[in-house]
Amino acid sequence: MPNQQHGIVAHAETEKLNHECVACPFCGLHCDDLTIATTGAGLIVTANGCDRAKAGFERNVPCASPQIGGQDAPLETAIGEAARRLKASRLPLIGGLGTDVEGMRALLAMADKAGAVVDHVLSTALYRNTGVLQTKGWFMSTLTETRNRADLLIVVGSDLSKEHPRFYERIASPADVMFESTSGQRTVVLIGCGAGAATKVTGERIGKVLDVACEPADIPVLLGALRALLKGVPHAAPPPAGVSEAMLAEIAELCRKASYGVVVWAPQALSFPGADLAVQIISDIVRDMNKTTRFAGLSLGGNDGVASAASVCSWQSGYPLRVSFASGAPEYDPYRFDIARMLAEGEGDLLVWVSTFTPDAGPPATDLPTIVIGTPGLALSRTPDVFIPVGTPGLDHGGRLVRCDGVVSLPLRGVRAGQHPRLIDVAAGIEAAL
Amino acid sequence: MLIKLKGGRVYDPANGVDGEVRDIYVRDGRIVAADQSAKVDAEYDVTGRVVMAGAIDPHTHIGGGKMTIARMMLPEDHRGDEIHRTALTRSATGFAVPSTLAAGYRYAEMGYTAGFEPAMLPANARQAHMEMGDTPMIDKGAFVMLGSDDFLLRQMAARQDFEAIKDYIAWTMHAAQAIAVKVVNPGGISAFKFNQRKLDLDESHAHYGVTPRDVLRTLSRGLKELGVTHPLHVHGCNLGVPGNVSTTLDTIRAMEGLPVHLTHIQFHSYGTEGDQKFSSGAAQVAELINQHANISIDVGQILFGQTCTASGDSMRQYGNTKSAHPKKWVVMDIECDAGCGVVPMKYKDKSFVNALQWAIGLEIFLLVDDPWRVFLTTDHPNGAPFTTYPHLIRLLMDKGFRRDMMQKIHPDAQKASILASLDREYTLYDIAIMTRAGPARSLGLADRGHLAPGAWGDITVYKDDADRERMFTTPEYVFKNGELIVRDGRIVKVVQGATHVARPDYDRNIEKSLQSYFSKYHTVSLQNFKVHDDEIIEHDKGSIVVQPTGARV
Numbered sequence: 009m010p011n012q013q014h015g016i017v018a019h020a021e022t023e024k025l026n027h028e029c030v031a032c033p034f035c036g037l038h039c040d041d042l043t044i045a046t047t048g049a050g051l052i053v054t055a056n057g058c059d060r061a062k063a064g065f066e067r068n069v070p071c072a073s074p075q076i077g078g079q080d081a082p083l084e085t086a087i088g089e090a091a092r093r094l095k096a097s098r099l100p101l102i103g104g105l106g107t108d109v110e111g112m113r114a115l116l117a118m119a120d121k122a123g124a125v126v127d128h129v130l131s132t133a134l135y136r137n138t139g140v141l142q143t144k145g146w147f148m149s150t151l152t153e154t155r156n157r158a159d160l161l162i163v164v165g166s167d168l169s170k171e172h173p174r175f176y177e178r179i180a181s182p183a184d185v186m187f188e189s190t191s192g193q194r195t196v197v198l199i200g201c202g203a204g205a206a207t208k209v210t211g212e213r214i215g216k217v218l219d220v221a222c223e224p225a226d227i228p229v230l231l232g233a234l235r236a237l238l239k240g241v242p243h244a245a246p247p248p249a250g251v252s253e254a255m256l257a258e259i260a261e262l263c264r265k266a267s268y269g270v271v272v273w274a275p276q277a278l279s280f281p282g283a284d285l286a287v288q289i290i291s292d293i294v295r296d297m298n299k300t301t302r303f304a305g306l307s308l309g310g311n312d313g314v315a316s317a318a319s320v321c322s323w324q325s326g327y328p329l330r331v332s333f334a335s336g337a338p339e340y341d342p343y344r345f346d347i348a349r350m351l352a353e354g355e356g357d358l359l360v361w362v363s364t365f366t367p368d369a370g371p372p373a374t375d376l377p378t379i380v381i382g383t384p385g386l387a388l389s390r391t392p393d394v395f396i397p398v399g400t401p402g403l404d405h406g407g408r409l410v411r412c413d414g415v416v417s418l419p420l421r422g423v424r425a426g427q428h429p430r431l432i433d434v435a436a437g438i439e440a441a442l
Numbered sequence: 443m444l445i446k447l448k449g450g451r452v453y454d455p456a457n458g459v460d461g462e463v464r465d466i467y468v469r470d471g472r473i474v475a476a477d478q479s480a481k482v483d484a485e486y487d488v489t490g491r492v493v494m495a496g497a498i499d500p501h502t503h504i505g506g507g508k509m510t511i512a513r514m515m516l517p518e519d520h521r522g523d524e525i526h527r528t529a530l531t532r533s534a535t536g537f538a539v540p541s542t543l544a545a546g547y548r549y550a551e552m553g554y555t556a557g558f559e560p561a562m563l564p565a566n567a568r569q570a571h572m573e574m575g576d577t578p579m580i581d582k583g584a585f586v587m588l589g590s591d592d593f594l595l596r597q598m599a600a601r602q603d604f605e606a607i608k609d610y611i612a613w614t615m616h617a618a619q620a621i622a623v624k625v626v627n628p629g630g631i632s633a634f635k636f637n638q639r640k641l642d643l644d645e646s647h648a649h650y651g652v653t654p655r656d657v658l659r660t661l662s663r664g665l666k667e668l669g670v671t672h673p674l675h676v677h678g679c680n681l682g683v684p685g686n687v688s689t690t691l692d693t694i695r696a697m698e699g700l701p702v703h704l705t706h707i708q709f710h711s712y713g714t715e716g717d718q719k720f721s722s723g724a725a726q727v728a729e730l731i732n733q734h735a736n737i738s739i740d741v742g743q744i745l746f747g748q749t750c751t752a753s754g755d756s757m758r759q760y761g762n763t764k765s766a767h768p769k770k771w772v773v774m775d776i777e778c779d780a781g782c783g784v785v786p787m788k789y790k791d792k793s794f795v796n797a798l799q800w801a802i803g804l805e806i807f808l809l810v811d812d813p814w815r816v817f818l819t820t821d822h823p824n825g826a827p828f829t830t831y832p833h834l835i836r837l838l839m840d841k842g843f844r845r846d847m848m849q850k851i852h853p854d855a856q857k858a859s860i861l862a863s864l865d866r867e868y869t870l871y872d873i874a875i876m877t878r879a880g881p882a883r884s885l886g887l888a889d890r891g892h893l894a895p896g897a898w899g900d901i902t903v904y905k906d907d908a909d910r911e912r913m914f915t916t917p918e919y920v921f922k923n924g925e926l927i928v929r930d931g932r933i934v935k936v937v938q939g940a941t942h943v944a945r946p947d948y949d950r951n952i953e954k955s956l957q958s959y960f961s962k963y964h965t966v967s968l969q970n971f972k973v974h975d976d977e978i979i980e981h982d983k984g985s986i987v988v989q990p991t992g993a994r995v
Contacts, residue, residue, distance in 0.1 A: 029967040029969045029970055031970060039965075040966055040967050040970045041967060109572060109981075110981055113576070117532070120527055120532050120533050121527075138514065141511075141514060141515050141770075141772070142514070142515055142516075142517060142770070143770060144769070144770045145515060145766075145770035145771040145772045145784075146772060147760075147772070147773045147774070148772070148773075148774045148775075149774065149775050149776075150565075150774070150775070150776050150777050151777075151965040152565070152777040152778050152779070152963065152964050152965045152966075153635070153775045153776060153777055153778055155963070155965060156592075156778055156963055157635060157775075157778075178965065179965070182963075183962075184962040184963060185963070186592060186778065186963050187649070267636075267637065268635070298760070301637060302634075302635060302636075302637045302775075304774075304775055318514070319510055319569070320572075320576075322510045322513045322514045322541075323505075323509070323510045323513060323541060323542045323572075323573045323576060324532075324534070324541055324542060324543055324576055325533070325534070325535060325541055326513050326517070326519075326520035326534070326535035326536075326539075326540070326541040326544075327513075327514075327517055327520065327535075328513075328514045333527070333533060335526075336526040336527045336533060337524035337525060337526045337527065337533045337534075337535070338520070338524060338533055338534070338535050338541075339524075340517050340520070340521075406981075407981070408568060408572065408977070408981065410569065414507060414510075414511070415507050415563075415565060415566050415569075415774070415776055415777060416565055416566070416568075416777065416965070416966060417566075417568045417569050417572070418568075418966065418970055419568070419970055419974070419977065
């Protein structure tokens with residue numbers, strides 16, 4: 009396919025081309041103000057890239073050949089072998105799913121035909137949210153709304169500088185905002201975000217930063233106490249160690265005074281027992297606060313294409329991942345069709361692992377025969393039975409990604425002459441051969 | 443390729459054909475004049491059958507973020523309504539918030555060949571088109587939402603030159619790939635973000651000072667002057683609030699002859715009479731509509747059972763969360779652009795309020811005289827899933843059936859409604875108007891919704907059946923662009939429909955102020971905000987049909 013969109017074509021290796029307004033696929037914020045230079049030596053982020061973006065765009069991707077059993081093979085042969093194994097499999101597991109909307113579409117078509125189970129590498133984080141959505145629902149905001157409107161940000165359990173490095177710069181402290189309520193400084197409350205997180209909450213628009221330190225596992229208890237205080241009902245458990253009643257009262261007062269408070273979390277960061285309970289209480293607090301003022305939640309997941317995978321899977325099958333097509337119709341069970349659990353308990357007889365963005369999201373250790381479709385350099389603990397290197401959406405070819413807020417999606421462009429096939433062509437090839 | 447449909451009774455109101463026996467010829471996708479000498483490649487004997495153009499749903503929530511939120515939130519909606527994979531079709535699930543694949547298949551199986559998503563947020567337009575791209579079989583299009591977006595409200599508050607406002611409306615239609623414009627709770631979605639909990643027609647927005655009346659008139663006049671065929675699609679103030687009939691009547695008067703389409707008007711026709719302070723305003727609304735030729739409506743009929751409401755109206759949906767069934771809901775503030783609210787709902791015939799809502803919708807259908815100005819909708823899935831249309835058609839066509847159904851509803855609602863006294867029965871010709879010719883004309887679909895030479899061969903053939911519900915549930919043949927896609931209610935060929943858009947002229951200079959606005963306030967660049975043709979054509983494997991627009995004045 010031609011590496012062309014919006015009239016920009018990268019031809020000769022020596023030519024240097026600047027691409028502006030490039031959307032970054034490497035975290036769920038999908039910032040689209042990057043400038044990327046295409047040089048003979050590879051891509052360089054010349055404006056607005058964070059460390060994650062630089063690592064992603066500037067990574068030297070080795071030229072890789074498809075392989076069968078560790079031996080180079082022509083692409084068609086590898087596709088044929090992958091199809092043969094899928095066809096022979098009684099319960100294939102298609103995991104990873106690190107791709108964009110178009111890639112997910114192709115994988116779902118393949119999974120439907122193969123009678124496979126689909127699940128994403130970050131589903132465990134996603135499901136901290138999904139369980140709450142499916143139990144009580146929630147009241148949410150989006151990035152632009154929060155950027156212009158929030159006068160209070162409460163960040164729960166997440167050092168955002170790691171997984172979403174530009175959140176404070178672009179959303180919490182932008183140069184311009186639309187409304188008077190936020191034209192001054194914003195208050196940021198950090199709850200259990202870890203030591204050092206507060207030092208990264210910087211920017212001209214950041215006012216008071218209240219750093220409430222607690223152990224991650226204590227976050228639900230703290231949030232429960234805060235909710236009780238806000239509702240004016242007694243709470244049985246005292247606030248966790250290190251958190252005074254006075255500090256809770258201060259947070260409560262900030263909440264009451266806010267015109268638009270936003271509670272922010274990154275589900276990936278909430279890796280403690282009962283994390284879904286923390287999300288539940290956040291949702292409850294937001295719900296309570298909306299009786300008198302305006303409040304909303306903002307979840308910053310969406311890395312590795314998980315927002316795209318969950319969205320496409322929902323609109324095509326009705327369910328947000330952890331879906332089995334084995335019966336010939338979509339079947340949903342977030343426990344049964346958790347591929348990590350299935351692998352651990354010896355279910356399934358073939359693993360198809362897809363990771364097109366990051367070399368870190370390699371397949372889990374398993375004895376099952378494995379087909380890997382991924383970016384060259386992907387971390388592999390052993391040689392897969394079939395390996396098909398593919399390009400990265402947004403670098404090697406176009407595509408679309410759904411942002412962490414689940415509302416906005418960004419177009420991706422090819423910014424270099426990719427040497428590897430697109431996932432969608434590989435998946436379509438396999439599907440056609442099934 | 444020439445196909446002939448021989449001997450059917452044709453109902454083609456756009457061309458004044460009312461049940462006459464005619465042969466229809468389709469050559470290479472389009473309907474052509476009879477040609478006795480030409481060789482017919484395929485002939486279908488449809489003697490005694492009822493032949494209509496493919497049906498068009500002008501208001502159905504089939505694509506976009508709020509539907510996917512609903513799908514994610516309600517796995518129980520899909521369980522037990524699985525669609526198994528076949529050699530032709532993918533697996534999918536229903537029910538009230540079906541997967542995109544299920545929606546496409548089921549519309550086609552019911553004889554529909556087009557459906558229009560009425561609430562596409564500009565910020566969510568890309569996803570809406572992706573979802574519509576994954577909705578096979580039918581043609582699609584979408585109405586882009588304006589009226590609570592900060593750019594327009596800033597323009598209005600600053601009393602900007604009206605031409606600039608028109609440029610912005612047109613720019614948005616291009617950027618979002620829309621065929622029409624919808625306003626939802628005019629200004630109210632934005633007002634809710636400023637903690638206003640209601641915004642009546644002449645109530646001022648706390649920050650911008652504009653009123654819903656201003657927004658309605660600005661957008662309606664703007665669209666008229668841009669030459670956009672479909673008038674402003676209006677989801678008015680106070681949806682679902684008892685007493686909102688007076689707002690609706692005031693809204694009709696406020697337009698002073700400007701064309702508007704009042705959508706799901708059933709939800710806006712409530713009085714406050716009676717013991718329960720809830721009564722029908724259908725007669726007043728219908729009377730005023732009958733007097734105002736600038737108004738068209740769709741009903742948003744409710745039918746009993748479990749469904750899910752999904753709307754851009756975050757303010758009113760938040761108000762409706764107390765009725766959520768099951769008890770869960772999502773409300774969102776979105777991108778300084780709009781909002782959404784997703785609230786599952788179970789309408790019960792033994793509930794006084796629900797039963798009266800049902801009766802109010804039917805009263806409106808039966809009291810508005812001109813079927814060209816009433817379109818058959820349930821506001822899928824808000825009033826009921828679109829799969830209930832055949833049942834609704836029977837309610838309209840069969841007064842005996844209607845009376846039987848009425849016996850089952852809450853007795854006080856029976857007493858509170860004049861429905862039992864309404865003898866009108868819709869004819870097949872009327873049904874063809876409200877499900878084909880009317881929507882096509884209103885939306886400006888030049889070559890859909892009718893069967894004259896030049897039209898695309900979207901044709902549905904029904905076995906005549908006194909049980910109209912059975913008749914309209916399972917058409918015998920459905921053709922899309924002259925290809926047989928459904929036979930006896932089963933898909934025989936999978937096709938990808940087109941996306942219909944309208945592209946009024948605008949002055950490109952509007953992008954200068956948009957560029958500044960986007961770079962100051964937005965989190966997406968102006969360039970990436972726009973949905974490009976390539977996305978629909980290459981990524982979605984679709985096609986774009988640009989429908990004609992009148993000259994700008």
